[in-house]
Amino acid sequence: MNGGAIRRRLGLGVAVLTGAGMMALALPGTAQAAASTCAGREVKTMRFATGTVHVYRSDGYVCALTLPRRAGLKQTMSVTVQARGNRPVTDKGRFSYRAGPVTVHAGHRCVRVGGTVGAGSVHSGWILC
Numbered sequence: 001m002n003g004g005a006i007r008r009r010l011g012l013g014v015a016v017l018t019g020a021g022m023m024a025l026a027l028p029g030t031a032q033a034a035a036s037t038c039a040g041r042e043v044k045t046m047r048f049a050t051g052t053v054h055v056y057r058s059d060g061y062v063c064a065l066t067l068p069r070r071a072g073l074k075q076t077m078s079v080t081v082q083a084r085g086n087r088p089v090t091d092k093g094r095f096s097y098r099a100g101p102v103t104v105h106a107g108h109r110c111v112r113v114g115g116t117v118g119a120g121s122v123h124s125g126w127i128l129c
Contacts, residue, residue, distance in 0.1 A: 037101045038063035043128060046113070050120030053079060053113060057128060060107045065100030066115035072096055078116045084109045084126060092116075 040058025049069075056063045066079040077099035078092035083106040091100050099115065110126035 037065055037098070038103070044113070044124070046115070046122045046124060048115075048117075048120045048122040051077070051115065051117035053115035053122055055113050055128075057106075060105055061103055062106045062111050062113075062128065063101050063103040064113050064115070065098050065102070066117060067098050068095075068117045071098075075118050076116070077118075078114075080112075080114045082112045083107075084111070088112070 038054070038056035040056040040061070040063065042054055043057045044055040046053040046055070051066055051068045053064055053066050062081055062083070064079050064081045066077050068075060068077060074094050074096045076093070077095045078090060079100040079102050080088045080090040081102045081104045082088035083104050086104065089102050089104050091102050093099070099117075104111070106128070110129040112124055112126055114123035115121065
C-alpha cells in the first residue's frame with residue numbers, strides 16, 4: 001500500500017469515529033445520561049409520576065440527578081441533596097434532559113434527596129445513614 005492509500009483509509013476512519021461521537025452526543029439515552037454524569041454506584045432510584053431521581057455514592061460523596069419521563073421537552077425540573085447538618089444544594093430551572101448532577105460531601109452522615117419534574121415530585125426522608 002502506498003502513502004496516499006494509507007492516508008485515505010486513516011481519514012475515513014477518523015471521519016467515521018467523529019460521526020459516531022457526534023451521534024452519541026446528539027442523541028443521549030436517559031439511562032446512559034444518568035450513568036455518565038455521577039461518579040460511583042447507584043444506591044437508590046426514586047420514581048414518581050413525571051420522572052425519576054437517581055442517587056449515587058462514592059467515597060463519602062453523594063450525587064443525584066432528576067430525569068424526566070418524557071425527555072427532550074423543556075420543562076421545569078429540580079434536584080436537591082442535603083447532608084445532615086448542612087444546607088441543601090439544589091439545581092433547578094427549565095431543562096430538556098435532566099436537572100443536576102448535584103454532589104455533596106456527606107461522609108458517613110445521612111442525606112435527604114428530592115426531585116421535581118413539572119407538577120410531580122418525590123422526596124426521601126433521611127437515607128444512606
